[in-house]
Amino acid sequence: MLYREAGDFKKSYAEDSQTFPLKLDRYGYYAILAIAFLVVPFVINDYWASAVLIPFLIWSIAALGLNILTGYCGQLSLGTGGFMAVGAYAAYKLMTSFPDLNIMIIVLLSGAITAGVGVLFGLPSLRIKGFYLAVATLAAQFFLVWLFNKFEWFYNYSASGQISAPTREMFGFEVTGATASASSKYLFCLVLVVLMAWIARNLTRGRIGRSWMAIRDMDIAAEIIGVNPLKAKLTAFAVSSFFVGVAGSLIFTVYLGAVDVGDTFGIQKSFLVLFMIIIGGLGSILGSFIGAAFLVLMPVLLKNIMVGFLGWPSDIASHLELVIIGFLIMLTLILEPHGVAQLWRVTKQKLRLWPFPH
Amino acid sequence: MSDGYVTPDGRTIGGKVLEMRNITLRFGGVVAIKDISFDIREGEIRAIIGPNGAGKSSMLNVINGFYHPQEGEILFHGEVRKPMKPFQIAQQGVARTFQNIALFKGMSTLDNIMTGRFTHMKTNIFSQMIWKGPAEREEQENREIVEKVIDFLEIQAIRKTPVGALPYGLQKRVELGRALAAQPKLLLLDEPMAGMNVEEKEDMSRFILDVNDEFGTTITLIEHDMGVVMDISDRVVVMDYGKKIGDGTPDEVRNNQDVIDAYLGVDHG
Numbered sequence: 001m002l003y004r005e006a007g008d009f010k011k012s013y014a015e016d017s018q019t020f021p022l023k024l025d026r027y028g029y030y031a032i033l034a035i036a037f038l039v040v041p042f043v044i045n046d047y048w049a050s051a052v053l054i055p056f057l058i059w060s061i062a063a064l065g066l067n068i069l070t071g072y073c074g075q076l077s078l079g080t081g082g083f084m085a086v087g088a089y090a091a092y093k094l095m096t097s098f099p100d101l102n103i104m105i106i107v108l109l110s111g112a113i114t115a116g117v118g119v120l121f122g123l124p125s126l127r128i129k130g131f132y133l134a135v136a137t138l139a140a141q142f143f144l145v146w147l148f149n150k151f152e153w154f155y156n157y158s159a160s161g162q163i164s165a166p167t168r169e170m171f172g173f174e175v176t177g178a179t180a181s182a183s184s185k186y187l188f189c190l191v192l193v194v195l196m197a198w199i200a201r202n203l204t205r206g207r208i209g210r211s212w213m214a215i216r217d218m219d220i221a222a223e224i225i226g227v228n229p230l231k232a233k234l235t236a237f238a239v240s241s242f243f244v245g246v247a248g249s250l251i252f253t254v255y256l257g258a259v260d261v262g263d264t265f266g267i268q269k270s271f272l273v274l275f276m277i278i279i280g281g282l283g284s285i286l287g288s289f290i291g292a293a294f295l296v297l298m299p300v301l302l303k304n305i306m307v308g309f310l311g312w313p314s315d316i317a318s319h320l321e322l323v324i325i326g327f328l329i330m331l332t333l334i335l336e337p338h339g340v341a342q343l344w345r346v347t348k349q350k351l352r353l354w355p356f357p358h
Numbered sequence: 359m360s361d362g363y364v365t366p367d368g369r370t371i372g373g374k375v376l377e378m379r380n381i382t383l384r385f386g387g388v389v390a391i392k393d394i395s396f397d398i399r400e401g402e403i404r405a406i407i408g409p410n411g412a413g414k415s416s417m418l419n420v421i422n423g424f425y426h427p428q429e430g431e432i433l434f435h436g437e438v439r440k441p442m443k444p445f446q447i448a449q450q451g452v453a454r455t456f457q458n459i460a461l462f463k464g465m466s467t468l469d470n471i472m473t474g475r476f477t478h479m480k481t482n483i484f485s486q487m488i489w490k491g492p493a494e495r496e497e498q499e500n501r502e503i504v505e506k507v508i509d510f511l512e513i514q515a516i517r518k519t520p521v522g523a524l525p526y527g528l529q530k531r532v533e534l535g536r537a538l539a540a541q542p543k544l545l546l547l548d549e550p551m552a553g554m555n556v557e558e559k560e561d562m563s564r565f566i567l568d569v570n571d572e573f574g575t576t577i578t579l580i581e582h583d584m585g586v587v588m589d590i591s592d593r594v595v596v597m598d599y600g601k602k603i604g605d606g607t608p609d610e611v612r613n614n615q616d617v618i619d620a621y622l623g624v625d626h627g
Contacts, residue, residue, distance in 0.1 A: 013501045014494065202489035206497055207479040210465070214473050217462035224422060224460075225540060226448035226477035235483060283464065 019201055036190055041183040049182035050255070056296045057189040058250045063276040063288035064200045065243025070274070071282035072204055073236035074216030075125050079137035080273040082144030083241050084248030085265035086114040089154050091249035092163040096156055103168040103175055107192065107249045114245020115238040117144075122237025126230050141270055148261040164258035176253045185254050192250065196243055200285055203239060212236050213283070244273075279332050281339025290340045298325060362399060365592050372400030374436065375544050375576050376421065381430035383416055390416045391427065392600040398544065403570050404578045405587045408597035409620060414580045415457060417597070418546050421578070422454055423447040435543075449477050451543035455533045457552060457580075463522040467532050470521055471507055474539030475500040507535050510572075511565060527558040531565070538569060545569070547579040551586060559583065563590055588612065596620070 010016040020026040044053065062080060069075050090110035094101060101109075121140040125133050148154045155163045167177030173184040203209050211232040214222035223229055252259045259265075272295060280291025299321055306317035336343045362371045376398040383391040391413045398404045406414045419425045421432070423444040432439045434450060442450075453474070462470050479500060485492040508514055511531050516524060521532055530550065537545055550566065551559045563586055569575050581587045587594065588608040596604035596617045603616040611617055 013498050013505075017497070017501070199487045202487055202493070203483070206486045206489065206493055207476065207481065208483055208486050210469060210473045211476060213465055213469070214462050214476075217464050218460050220424075220444075221456065221460035221462065222473075223444040224448055224454055224456075225474055225536065226445050227473075228443075228445045239483075 017205065019205075033194070037187075041187055044182050044186055046182045049186050051300055052297060053186055054189055054255050056293055057186075057193045058247050058255055059273070059276065059296055060193055060289050060292040061196050061250070062244050062247035062273045063280065063292045064196055064285065065240045065247065066273045067277045067280075067282065067284070067288045068200060068204070068212070068243065069236050069240035071277055071284065071287070072209060072216065073212035073233060073240075075122070075233060075236060076130060076134040077137040077240070078134050078267070078270045078274065079121060079140035079144070080244055081265040081267055081269035082141040083114050083118055083244040084251065084269065085144050085148055085261050086117045086241075087111060087245030087248030087250075088252035088259055088265065089148050089163065089261075090114060090245065091253050092156075092165070093154070095166055095168065095253070099166070103170055103188075103253065104192075106168075107246055107253065110249035111242040111246035114248065115242040118237045118241020118244070119234050122234050122241075125233045125237065138267075138270075141267055145261050145265060160260075162258050162260050163252065165253045168253070176257065178257060180254075189250060189254060192246060196246065197285060197289075200243070200288075204285070208232075208235060216283075275329060277339075279329060279339055281341025284339065284341035286344065287339045287341030290344070294328075294340070295325070298328065365402075369401060369571075369592075371402045371592065374398070374433070375400050376578075377433040377436075378417075378420075379431050379433065381417075381420060381427045381432070383413075383420055383425055383427045389600050391420065393430070394597070394600075394602045395430075396595050396602065396605055398576060398578050399593075400576055401570070401574050402576060402592040403566070403590055404576075405591035405594045406578065406580050406597060407582075407584070407587055407594055411599075412597040413600040414597055415548060418454065418548055418578070418580060421447075421544075421546060422452050448540070451477075451540075452546065453537035453540040453542035453544075454546035455530075455537050455548060455550060457548040459526075459529045459533055461521045461529055461533055461536070464520070466518050466520055467513060467524070467535075468504065468508070468517045470532055471504045471535045471539045472500065474507075474536035475504060477540060503541075504539050507539050510538070510568070511535050527554055527561075530554070530558075530562065534562075534565060534569075538573075538575075541573070542575065545575050545577045547577060547581075549580050549582065551581060551583055559586060566590060 010021070020029055040053070062084060066077060066080050069077050087110045090113040091106055094106045094109055098106075121137060124136045128136060149161065155161055165176045167174055167179065169175065170184070170188060174180040175184050175188040204212070211222065211227045212235075214225070214227055215229060215232045219229055222232070248265065251264065256264065276291030276295050277288060278291070279294050280289065281287025302321045302324055303314075303317055306312045306320060307314050332340065362373055364370050374397045378397070379395050381391055381394050382389065394417070406417055408414050416425060420427050423442050423446070426441050462473060465473070479496055481493045481496050508517060511534065513528065513531055513535065516528060516532075521529060524532065534547070534550065547566070551562050554562060566577060566579070567590055570577055579591070591608060593606060594604070594608055594611045595602060596611055596614070598616075598620040603620055604611045604614040606614070
């Protein structure tokens, strides 16, 4: 009764295939956008920006990226951390080589460079599948981290081996560097998230998205209807790496400001993003956001409860945090193997009929 | 019969769409297909029959490029076809269904059939990203064609249902829909009626005849149900142990001594 589609008639195929076919969903989406753009920037503070909102936004982009590759195209990748590093180092080299280039262009260009690297490491996917491909992408992870440590050119021969982001402005507001304000950083990330989610949705609803899903569900049948498997897989790698590269460059430029490749983009980050999409829901855009929210917000919440509220020592809290997160992951997988997004879908289905059983 | 013929029910059959010349296919020492030649003509329903293991499915796999024969040549619309990948052959206008249903289980009926339009959709990745404009227009145009296929197969009610949740007979129908959406020049059906009950078989036979009749689609099918094959096909190729033992109209084949021997066995007494 609360949430229904009855009376919400579609008069054209365009209306039928829109992103939010139900009025309630559509208005909910507009409301969230309005709050995110018009309210949050004015009430945000440094803590909320750096602990919660900015990491959530950036990891959402990474999760969207991996979800395109793994959730939509069925190619398991453990190289996400390495590709994020490519995005970060590309952004660093671009920022230092072209000081006048707009930061938005730099971020998108770093994504494009990562897309190229992703295609290169996606080439084996034509011959190997499943676990074996995962191992091949794992090699990419370790190789890329090693590469950025080994060759000093990548970090401009700095003594510390780290890269640090110079200050850059957008419309007169600093978005990178130590003095950038929380709200401008937040808005910069938010614009990119909205843009990337829009691109992800458009790609997955059309010809190319269907070719990815066809390869995922049954590659032989995909080939029989004219999908070139190499092309489909490589576009998935390219688009996925583009997203992941943008996320990596944002982590470096906007979020952390300085990066040590092994710490920030290690193998555990590859697993983190993989967990995000598994928990959130494979092959679901909403799921990418839910997964990112879950794994970014849950540790913060638990820490606040245990240290701030219960007054426990922070080392015990951080250990317990791992235990609880692990437990929650297992619980989600047992109760809903298709991720929280599926749970949401089922709930919506129930709400449509509520309070009637059928 | 070099330039087509007229069927008993009055349909005119045209020239050769596909011609197989002396095809031999070996897997190591096993000869799956031995020196087989036959042709498929425009607008006809051509059946390939034979006992289990006769090489029928291998034949379809040769036609759509999964297997490459060691000897012989394949002519498509009169031109010798170079060895091609299955997706390139699909782009030439050859569609098929599988013996074991090969649908995209994670997608809805509509998306499955829309995937059949893949070879007809051309917008590049950047317009796909923007969606508004060319990509959306193309999607809508193809959606209209797909909706016609959906109407034709009477599966409007399951448009948005994930295909994994559908019963077997409907899945077969969706798979036929996906192949039809491609508007193929040659449609290959690998046992379209396997595992169906009589009603479902009747439905499927009707769809096959209607496809042929309404769209003039050339159809090649493998089927075990002799009653169906003899009823709906114009010409039949009979295979046994990789060899062709009969070729002709259903009546000719029915009275062919080799065919009778293969199906009923030979008296060794």
